[in-house]
Amino acid sequence: MSTKVSLQRTLGLSLTIGIIVLWLLGVAAAGLVARYKMNDVFDSALEETAQRILPLAVTEILNRENDTGPQRAPMLKAHDEYLTYLVRKPSGEILLQSHDVEPELFSPLPREGFSDTATHRFYGASAVSGTIYIEVAEPLAHRRAAVLETSLALLIPLLLLIPVSLLGVWWLIRRSLRRVVMLQQSIEARGGGDLSSVYVARLPQEFEPVVNAVNHLLERLRRTLEAERSFTANSAHELRTPLASALAKLQRLQAKTQDEQVRVQAEEIEGSLRTLARLSEKLLELAKAEGGSALAENDTDLVPILRMIVSDYQHKASGHLKLDVPDTPVMSLLDSDAFAILIRNLIDNALKHGARQQPITISLTDKGVLRVVNAGEVVPPEKLALVRRRFVRSDTKSLGSGIGLAIVDAIASGAGIELSLRSPASGQRDGFEAELNIVVTRTDS
Known part of the structure; x- marks a missing residue:
């Protein structure tokens, strides 16, 4: 498994994940704020509805010629009724109700102010010295649906904004690091014997000290290698002439001497000189192999x-x-x-x-x-x-x-x-x- 880490990939993934998380947190925070504000609006609507209907209901009840029992408000046109109400006496007797109300959802006795059950939010008010009460109910599911729709309305644009943001992040990273990539490619394209200075125009400021240090090291290494190769080549070259001269003189000595022991010693010396000559040739080859x-x-x-x-x-x-x-x-x-x-x-x-x-x-x-x-x-x-x-x-x-x-x-x-x-x-x-x-x-x- 490769342990190499790409700077572009790391920055891209980090910024991408960061942007997505920040967007989602922003939507969640906006949803919570919207929920709080919408609850205020819905509560205000409940209170306003109760206060507007109550005077009309009182007038209608007081103007009845006789007590005819609970009456249902007429429905002018079919519609979904999100707000339902009951007008009751303090004992709980129903005097007037909306056309789509479910009385069993209300408490047995009327109450003033806001109250909640598992499924509904209620607001109650009284009139005529506390003899007539009205309670308006609103399903909590209606509020949740409204909050959900608002949150979705905030989230749906992110489906477009997030990809655009991600493309912008990756483009900006690639553009910002393109000089660094050029530096990487310049170094990778070099052969093992290329010790020339590395240069890429307009590098980011953070990378300039690195390049300067690398160039300084390459220059020191190049001078060291050149000195070593020059010493090897010069030493081998300077040895060739005296070795050839010594071999020639030794061969003439062998030809002139009549002493067998001297001839044997001369042959041993000749072998050593030839070995040294071969070594000098090898050193020249090594210098050429490393330098050329x-x-x-x-x-x-x-x-x-x-x-x-x-x-x-x-x-x-x-x-x-x-x-x-x-x-x-x-x-x-x-x-x-x-x-x-x-x-x-x-x-x-x-x-x-x-x-x-x-x-x-x-x-x-x-x-x-x-x-x-x-x-x-x-x-x-x-x-x-x-x-x-x-x-x-x-x-x-x-x-x-x-x-x-x-x-x-x-x-x-x-x-x-x-x-x-x-x-x-x-x-x-x-x-x-x-x-x-x-x-x-x-x-x-």
Whole structure:
């Protein structure tokens, strides 16, 4: 599971959730305020209705010629009656009622003021010295429906406002962080050997110290690496001339001397000088691998180069090299000189550390997968993890400088290629295998 956290995603989700929660809280608060105000309005309507109907009811009751019992107010037109009322005596006897009233909902005796039951809200008033009472009832469900409709009226616009707000938030975040994204892409597009300064115009103020610190670190690292490579290259170059001169003088001494013991010692010294000469050549190759670009401007067919190098080694290996290459070209941006250094070091490594008189297989597929396989003892995992380092050898008995695979690894890293080392080799019980895909294509950033 990836542990990477996107700044855009984090800000987007946080602001989105925050806006939604704030909108919903706002609607809830508005609904509560609306409910409180609507209850005041409904109570006022109950009170006003009672006070307007009561005088009319009193006049109608007092003008009756005889007591004819409870009467029902006439209905002029069919309609839903949200407010119902009863006009009663203090004893509870009904004198007048609305056409759609349910008397059983009212209390047995009339009361003044506001009161509630589980289903209704009531308001009562009296007239004629407390001899006539009126009570007006309103269903609480009516009030709840009104509050719900009001809340929905506030919530429905959010169905449009929330998506618009979210789109605005994401657009604003992407616009605000686009320079940061450009910085990220600029760094990601760099190769491992690109130590030039990072620059993106108009970065947010919070990121400028980070970029300045990174550029300062890159500059220090570049100077350090250049000094190391320059020292390695200059040291190796300066050694070549005195070593060649010493070898020439030693060979002349061998030709002139008649003393067998002196000749044997001279041969030992010559071997040491040749080892030192090979080491200086390897140091030059290492400096070039680490300092120069491993990529060329144009694609090159690497098959002829591989054939030529293997042909040169056939004389040293007494025919033990087996080459398997495709008939079709294998095009790559890998620099031809860098490829030559890479394949020579892989073959040298196989010759020096592989089992003698056993074949060394060098294969290249049409997909660009290069393998160099040799027989020999299995390299323990702990040593296999270290052989890419400079001056590290898996077999201390074999001749070698211990930087061959370090040179190969440096070229592979510079070209963006992954070098895979295995022991035992694939499909074998022993041996050593080096594998890498030499096809490098141009990528447009």
